[in-house]
Amino acid sequence: DQQVKQNSPSLSVQEGRISILNCDYTNSMFDYFLWYKKYPAEGPTFLISISSIKDKNEDGRFTVFLNKSAKHLSLHIVPSQPGDSAVYFCAPHNGGATNKLIFGTGTLLAVQP
């Protein structure tokens, strides 16, 4: 049973516009959420995170929004750049000291010049 869903397998956006990547989860016990970015033939790299006590976290061009009642989070990239083209994974933390993450299926973002 998929606890974390990214329903858009791919997204295409023009350079300079906003990219919005969505993530839905089912477990209300998740309390910390991370986004990772992955280029082909490389490992994922951490991008931005948000704690469940917040509803927004911003870092430069990247903002993550959390709607706990809807069990939904989204990643906004403004303005989008061609170098942002990658696969983005949403990864809630499963709780506990072992720091297990539950990864979504990923969204492939293509930013067109």
Added chain:
Amino acid sequence: DVKVTQSSRYLVKRTGEKVFLECVQDMDHENMFWYRQDPGLGLRLIYFSYDVKMKEKGDIPEGYSVSREKKERFSLILESASTNQTSMYLCASSFPGTQETQYFGPGTRLLVL
């Protein structure tokens, strides 16, 4: 800078062979993880280790085993490789704690013929 290295970037093996994938991290992290990434399925946790000689099964441990004899090294073993184990294998490490980031290696693309 955290560095996680994996012994091979690409591997081709035959069905039935025993396969060793090695991962080394240089940040003295307690936690280490093995994932596989498949199209449409995201990253799925195979095994993780929270200390030397300690291991726990992840979501898809069948057909795999692991070894952690030293803190910096975590090995994934495919006892008898099968074609359905063709995948991208990713190693990660982190400190324990709910808000600690996992750092990933570059991945090993394994093809089992």
